[in-house]
Amino acid sequence: MxxxxxxxxxxxxxxxxxxxxxxxxxxxxxxxxxxxxxxxxxxxxxxxxxxxxxxxxxxxxxxxxxxxxxxLDLSGGQRWKTISLLLVVPLFVLSIGLTGWMFHTLYPRTMLDFMQVQGSGM
Amino acid sequence: MSRTAHRLIGPEEPLWAPHHPEADPVSLHTLGFWLYMMSDALIFAALFAAYAVLDHPYNAAGGPQISDVVHPVAAFIQTVIIFTSVFAYSLAMVGLKAGNRAFVIGGLVAAVLLGAAFLGLELRDFAVLIAEGATPDRSGLLSVFFVLVATHGIHMVFGILWMLVMIVQVAMKGFTTAVVTRLLNLRIFWMFQASIWVCVFVFVYLNGAYR
Incomplete structure (x- = not known):
């Protein structure tokens, strides 16, 4: 101690x-x-x-x-919190964006009636 | 415990002085808790990813679309309430800086009441949806909507419980190193809820209402 x-x-x-x-x-x-x-x-x-x-x-x-x-800033006490946040943000965005993109390209190739409802989607 | 009891004793530098050779226990705990919250953010990332996948009319399975279940104005009221709750907690931190126990407790009580109001509105929304037949088992879209919003709500519940415990600890123990460390960690946790709610509000409520 x-x-x-x-x-x-x-x-x-x-x-x-x-x-x-x-x-x-x-x-x-x-x-x-x-x-x-x-x-x-x-x-x-x-x-x-x-x-x-x-x-x-x-x-x-x-x-x-x-x-x-x-x-948050780059002072001695906050530096590693700021850096860890900056490293997590890309993971956060990529995990959402890539998963969404992957499934939205998968849907038209795997769901036969997808085209009927696509018009009202994204 | 009074502030003077914690004043520097012995060695010339306080433990949290820059370049002090010994580990600063407060910073170690807050950094560790901060890293835990970063991993918690990735749980929300997984839920947002699931929402991005299921947010399509196909996944409504003939039931209500997302635009039928979200109400952006009501969600904005919730947004203002959670921001105000975080602001009240922030003011409690200003009171902590001044060593004012009553100010800290007052800020925590205000944050608890506003957090409870936020949860009340959320539960009312859920009750209305369920009464209309828009239950979580109706479709994949509704399942992920309920899970995402409720996961944030469960975080709010734990934050409120933690604040109630801290109100008692501040009143009984004062500003000991352990209590101050817990208040700083709770600050991170509570502010994090507002940041996640920004994502929920924009990604689910505003985006859903624009269809």
Whole structure:
């Protein structure tokens, strides 16, 4: 056991709490999701443009949360959390994207009546 | 326990000073928990992948389409509630920084109440769908919809239970190293729920409503 004793409230993970950053993160998250809702309700874009628009808005909301709420940065205390997140995000996107792509190319080749319902799908 | 009881004793540097030769137990625990949450994110990735596969009219099996079961405005209200709950927890962390026990407990109570409101709305939505015959066993599409949304909801339940435990621990033990470490881990867990909900809201509710 360590002979060192220190106030846990002086730990960098505690000290990085910032009321201003939390307010900014909250406002950015709510605002970006409100814009995404408006884009959805207006229904004025093609489906592909809509997907790109809401993906960008969602990505910005997640970025705002990572930086302003989680307080991730490249400081000594947060560096490995930031790096691990940056390494997980591609896995997250690829596992969803590749699985979806694989099955949506598989459906037309394996399901005889697929073409009858394809028109109302993606 | 009072703050002064934790003040530096003995060696000249605090344990969490940069380049301290000994391991910092708080950082070790929070990094370990952070890595656990990254693996939890991949569980959601698997569920989102299943949703991407089954989100097709073919998999509705003649039953309701996704556009029939999602309501983006109601989901946006849930979104604001969960963001506000996370914001309340964040304010509790500002209170922790100041060593204010009442502020921390107040923030945790607000986060619990808002989290419970979020879950209440989710359960009401599920009840309405089930009453209309849109049950999880109706089609593959509905199965994955219920599993994905409910998995997030179960995380919320555990987060609320954890917060209730922490309210008691903060009140009884104060800001010991163990309690502060648990509060920091719970901060990661609770904020993570809001980030996953952004994906659910965009990928399921908004995308589903645009068809």
């Amino acid at each position: 360590s002979l060192h004793r220190a106030d846990p409230l002086d730990h960098p993970d505690v000290r990085n709490a910032s009321g201003i950053a939390f307010v900014a993160g909250y406002a950015a998250s709510v605002g970006l999701m409100a814009i995404a809702l408006m884009v959805t309700l207006r229904h004025e874009m093609s489906y592909v443009r809509f997907v790109i628009a809401v993906a960008i808005l969602g990505g910005l909301a997640l970025l705002a949360q990572a930086v302003l709420m989680f307080r």
